[in-house]
Amino acid sequence: MIITRKKDLKEIEEYIENFDKFFLIGCSECATLCGTGSEEAILNLKQWLENNNKKVTGWMIAKTGCQILGTKRELSQYRQDIEEAQCIMVLSCGAGTQSITELFEEKPVIPVNDTLFIGNMRRLREFEERCRACGECFLAITGVCVVTLCPKSMLNGPCGGYKDGKCEVNPLRKCAWIVAYEILKKRGLIEKFYENILGPKDWSKANSPRMFKEK
Amino acid sequence: MSNLKKKLINGDFVITVEITPPKGTEISQMVNKLQELKLLVDAVNFTDNPSGKMRMCSLAACKISLDLGFEPVLQMTCRDRNRIGIQSDLLGAHALGIRNLLVMTGDHPVMGDHKEAKPVYDIDSSILLKLVNNLNNGFDLNGNKLNGKTEFFYGAVVNPNAEPLIPQLKRFEQKLKMGAEFFQTQMIFETALLEKFMEHAGKFNTKVIAGIVIIRSKKMLHYLNSKVPGVSVPGWLIDKIEGLKDEDVEKFGVELAGKLILNIMEQKLCHGIHIMAFSKVEEVKNLLNFIKIKL
Ligand code: SF4
Numbered sequence: 159m160i161i162t163r164k165k166d167l168k169e170i171e172e173y174i175e176n177f178d179k180f181f182l183i184g185c186s187e188c189a190t191l192c193g194t195g196s197e198e199a200i201l202n203l204k205q206w207l208e209n210n211n212k213k214v215t216g217w218m219i220a221k222t223g224c225q226i227l228g229t230k231r232e233l234s235q236y237r238q239d240i241e242e243a244q245c246i247m248v249l250s251c252g253a254g255t256q257s258i259t260e261l262f263e264e265k266p267v268i269p270v271n272d273t274l275f276i277g278n279m280r281r282l283r284e285f286e287e288r289c290r291a292c293g294e295c296f297l298a299i300t301g302v303c304v305v306t307l308c309p310k311s312m313l314n315g316p317c318g319g320y321k322d323g324k325c326e327v328n329p330l331r332k333c334a335w336i337v338a339y340e341i342l343k344k345r346g347l348i349e350k351f352y353e354n355i356l357g358p359k360d361w362s363k364a365n366s367p368r369m370f371k372e373k
Numbered sequence: 374m375s376n377l378k379k380k381l382i383n384g385d386f387v388i389t390v391e392i393t394p395p396k397g398t399e400i401s402q403m404v405n406k407l408q409e410l411k412l413l414v415d416a417v418n419f420t421d422n423p424s425g426k427m428r429m430c431s432l433a434a435c436k437i438s439l440d441l442g443f444e445p446v447l448q449m450t451c452r453d454r455n456r457i458g459i460q461s462d463l464l465g466a467h468a469l470g471i472r473n474l475l476v477m478t479g480d481h482p483v484m485g486d487h488k489e490a491k492p493v494y495d496i497d498s499s500i501l502l503k504l505v506n507n508l509n510n511g512f513d514l515n516g517n518k519l520n521g522k523t524e525f526f527y528g529a530v531v532n533p534n535a536e537p538l539i540p541q542l543k544r545f546e547q548k549l550k551m552g553a554e555f556f557q558t559q560m561i562f563e564t565a566l567l568e569k570f571m572e573h574a575g576k577f578n579t580k581v582i583a584g585i586v587i588i589r590s591k592k593m594l595h596y597l598n599s600k601v602p603g604v605s606v607p608g609w610l611i612d613k614i615e616g617l618k619d620e621d622v623e624k625f626g627v628e629l630a631g632k633l634i635l636n637i638m639e640q641k642l643c644h645g646i647h648i649m650a651f652s653k654v655e656e657v658k659n660l661l662n663f664i665k666i667k668l
């Protein structure tokens with residue numbers, strides 16, 4: 159899932175100081191799991207705006223905010239409320255926010271959240287980055303994503319900086335390569351892994367902007 | 374062939390020292406240090422923005438050293454340049470007459486003085502070794518032909534203190550396979566860990582230069598232990614130094630390093646030492662004097 163975090167309201171204040179009427183859009187997928195695009199998040203924002211003498215003309219939660227056509231369809235019944243609003247605030251990831259930009263180019267669209275990373279939820283609202291969308295997945299070889307979990311994206315084993323199995327960059331975390339080593343060991347793949355050298359990685363597969371269309 | 378390579382091949386015990394290029398434009402201090410060290414050691418390593426702290430580039434420092442008639446070792450990390458920049462710098466280094474390389478992945482920027490910097494890490498040190506190997510064979514990393522090959526004598530780093538050790542030993546073997554001709558170790562404080570590592574490394578035909586640090590103060594000891602990646606100061610040494618008066622620590626530090634080196638030499642544990650004195654020439658001199666008197 160895409161992990162998002164609510165922006166500091168001070169930042170939002172600056173974006174909206176010249177507007178009085180707002181339409182709010184959440185997202186029922188990742189942002190809801192993160193608590194940044196759920197009904198609760200929308201109602202909190204609504205309350206805050208109203209406390210600041212602003213008007214909320216309406217709100218809705220898109221099923222999948224990043225699905226442009228579906229979202230457009232869902233929004234059609236709110237046309238009136240959106241027209242009345244001077245500005246749309248989106249409570250999703252950056253992709254969801256840009257669906258709305260594409261649908262209402264003439265209206266200011268403001269992201270309420272910061273988009274952090276692709277990750278997993280370990281406990282409620284506790285997230286860990288797991289994938290950098292590198293475009294060429296090595297998980298079959300390395301077991302865990304060392305591109306993401308190792309701050310140096312080492313592809314061929316640990317650097318010399320780990321101490322007691324902890325990462326030199328963040329000693330609260332295990333070195334990704336010690337984790338990978340343990341997994342490869344359990345799979346009986348250590349010797350095989352170190353026989354070869356992985357890379358140089360083809361980073362051109364991660365050049366932005368990326369497009370993909372299934373034929 | 375570089376002098377360092379010649380000596381290592383001959384089986385001579387080599388002594389190298391580390392100098393960090395200046396943070397700024399003033400090179401006179403570095404030049405003075407180089408002039409003093411010239412007669413004492415075999416080569417000088419110039420670090421590449423160590424701990425991610427921005428300084429003058431190793432390449433320029435190496436050239437200054439060459440001009441003074443003193444053999445440099447260029448340290449090259451993967452932190453600040455992608456594969457294009459690295460190869461381009463290495464070709465330039467070769468053209469300027471630099472022949473010794475020590476390659477490593479490099480400390481992460483969060484350890485340094487530009488924590489906000491975007492780390493590069495386009496390749497890791499294993500691929501960097503492959504890259505140098507290619508250059509030496511007249512090809513770039515992608516196998517395109519060069520108009521002339523490089524003649525680098527190139528080494529890699531290894532950390533005998535690493536816990537757990539096996540992944541580190543595997544990396545060592547991998548670096549050997551990529552053609553690393555010598556290894557420089559992370560700083561060691563006692564021979565036991567080096568012995569253990571050499572038991573393994575001895576099975577291969579390679580040269581190992583042990584990293585030795587001169588402890589100057591209690592503060593430095595704690596800094597090394599808590600802030601320097603991959604360094605763990607043994608408990609007995611911390612206790613020992615804690616028990617000393619502040620003014621006695623430096624003398625003890627020189628003696629400790631001296632005894633360690635003598636021990637390594639007597640036992641023929643490895644093929645040389647690399648002194649990490651954080652550019653303090655006086656200490657290196659004291660240390661080398663200490664060894665000479667005892668030898
Ligand atoms: S290897 Fe690439 S695609 Fe696979 S999990 Fe890691 S970053 Fe994602």
Ligand code: SF4
Nearest residue numbers: 308317325326333334
């Ligand atoms: S300690 Fe491990 S996880 Fe951390 S940078 Fe080094 S190899 Fe990567």
